[in-house]
Amino acid sequence: MNLEVFENRVLPVKNKLFRFAFRLLGSSEEAKDVVQEVLIKVWNGREQMADVQNMEAWCMRITKNLSLDRLRSRQRRATDPIEEGVEIHHETLTPHERTEIHENMQRINEMIAALPEKQRQVIHLRDVEGYSYNEICEILELDMNQVKVNLFRARNAVREKFVKMNAYGL
Amino acid sequence: MDSKHIEKLLEKYWNCDTSLEEEKELREFFRGPVPENMNDVAAMFRYFDSQQKQQLTSPDFDATLKKKIKQHRPEGKVVKLVYFYSRIAAGLLVVVAATYFVRQEVRKAYPPEIADTYSDPKLALEETKKALLMISKGFNKAQKEAGKIKVFNEAEEKIQGKVLDEVKKTDGQI
Numbered sequence: 001m002n003l004e005v006f007e008n009r010v011l012p013v014k015n016k017l018f019r020f021a022f023r024l025l026g027s028s029e030e031a032k033d034v035v036q037e038v039l040i041k042v043w044n045g046r047e048q049m050a051d052v053q054n055m056e057a058w059c060m061r062i063t064k065n066l067s068l069d070r071l072r073s074r075q076r077r078a079t080d081p082i083e084e085g086v087e088i089h090h091e092t093l094t095p096h097e098r099t100e101i102h103e104n105m106q107r108i109n110e111m112i113a114a115l116p117e118k119q120r121q122v123i124h125l126r127d128v129e130g131y132s133y134n135e136i137c138e139i140l141e142l143d144m145n146q147v148k149v150n151l152f153r154a155r156n157a158v159r160e161k162f163v164k165m166n167a168y169g170l
Numbered sequence: 171m172d173s174k175h176i177e178k179l180l181e182k183y184w185n186c187d188t189s190l191e192e193e194k195e196l197r198e199f200f201r202g203p204v205p206e207n208m209n210d211v212a213a214m215f216r217y218f219d220s221q222q223k224q225q226l227t228s229p230d231f232d233a234t235l236k237k238k239i240k241q242h243r244p245e246g247k248v249v250k251l252v253y254f255y256s257r258i259a260a261g262l263l264v265v266v267a268a269t270y271f272v273r274q275e276v277r278k279a280y281p282p283e284i285a286d287t288y289s290d291p292k293l294a295l296e297e298t299k300k301a302l303l304m305i306s307k308g309f310n311k312a313q314k315e316a317g318k319i320k321v322f323n324e325a326e327e328k329i330q331g332k333v334l335d336e337v338k339k340t341d342g343q344i
Contacts, residue, residue, distance in 0.1 A: 003236075014226050019221065032228060101216075104217075108213055127218045128218050130190055148186055151186050155183070158214060
């Protein structure tokens with residue numbers, strides 16, 4: 001792989017890597033560091049990567065591993081508030097509606113951040129990034145059954161929260 | 171869009187039975203205005219949507235990365251080349267040093283010949299005479315030794331002659 005191939009095939013994935021690292025770490029600075037580390041790793045190991053079939057999934061897997069390494073050395077749950085990119089720009093909304101939407105977003109962000117690590121990874125890969133089950137298996141090094149169980153639990157944890165919120169009018 | 175269809179899809183979604191296409195359809199639907207009772211779910215899908223738009227917003231990210239990558243590449247090669255050439259240089263050094271010492275040893279073991287005498291005819295004559303004398307001495311010695319062989323030959327002939335005479339005599343008697 002030369003620099004051109006790297007720029008065309010690997011570098012564009014950086015946003016996905018960043019979002020995943022951010023989901024796991026909850027800090028955009030650290031996520032950025034991880035993405036840089038991943039890309040340098042990929043570049044340095046480019047000779048051994050000739051037989052990697054799904055480059056993107058492979059990069060995501062390295063991102064997961066490096067993020068978890070950091071998380072372990074830090075031992076902190078990622079429950080920081082959302083930083084950037086969550087604002088929905090809707091011209092027709094009143095300021096009140098806008099803050100309401102922001103609050104809803106914030107609440108969902110907290111719900112997902114409160115999920116166990118595996119469930120958080122799976123729901124992010126499926127519902128935010130739109131990966132197939134096979135790709136999620138490859139990225140997370142899990143079998144299909146585990147992926148589906150974790151996704152089911154994650155989605156239903158969110159659903160239960162909705163039910164509770166409506167029941168108590170929160 | 172038919173809200174019953176959406177409700178069915180949602181039920182499938184909670185049970186993790188939806189395909190990627192169906193999930194996309196749900197996302198599309200919740201981007202627009204939705205019935206009151208679906209506000210929460212809509213917020214969730216909008217949240218997913220907005221999350222996917224999140225980008226690594228750092229203008230110097232690519233530049234820093236490329237710099238690090240470029241820094242890394244030539245470094246390795248220079249080190250390798252230095253090793254490569256130093257190996258050759260070391261080999262050459264050994265060969266040169268060995269040749270030098272061997273030459274010195276050879277010079278010590280075979281000191282240079284006595285100064286040659288061609289420039290002085292008298293000395294050359296003396297040297298030649300000496301050499302010739304040595305050869306002639308050797309010759310004389312050899313001649314003396316060869317003389318001894320002659321004595322042996324004569325003695326052998328005499329003995330053979332006597333034996334032949336005797337054989338003749340005995341033949342005659344028979």
